[in-house]
Amino acid sequence: MNIKDKNIEELEVVCQDIRDEILRVVSKNGGHLSSTLGATELIVAMHKVFDVKKDPFIFDVSHQSYAHKLLTGRWKDFSSLTRI
Numbered sequence: 001m002n003i004k005d006k007n008i009e010e011l012e013v014v015c016q017d018i019r020d021e022i023l024r025v026v027s028k029n030g031g032h033l034s035s036t037l038g039a040t041e042l043i044v045a046m047h048k049v050f051d052v053k054k055d056p057f058i059f060d061v062s063h064q065s066y067a068h069k070l071l072t073g074r075w076k077d078f079s080s081l082t083r084i
Helices: 008-029 034-049 066-071 078-083
Strands: none
Touching: 008 034, 008 066, 008 078, 034 066, 066 078
16 A cells, blocks of 8 residues: 555545554454554554555564554455455
8 A cells, every 4th residue: 555645634544444444353353452452543654655565663572563464465355354
């Protein structure tokens, strides 16, 4: 998902869509919620500012990276949370 050209209002919608998807999948499959929901806006902002291909992100635990996974084209595979 390319968010470079999105304005603040559009980014708020992106964040809400991401949180909704995380809640949907975690409520079905289990997983961590608080750390990933708390990091959603931060990760969206990082994607807005940095070039993910040139400036890779390193997460200390994978469950903080759910928004990053969704923003980097793994939306359709996210329902298999334990395998991505």
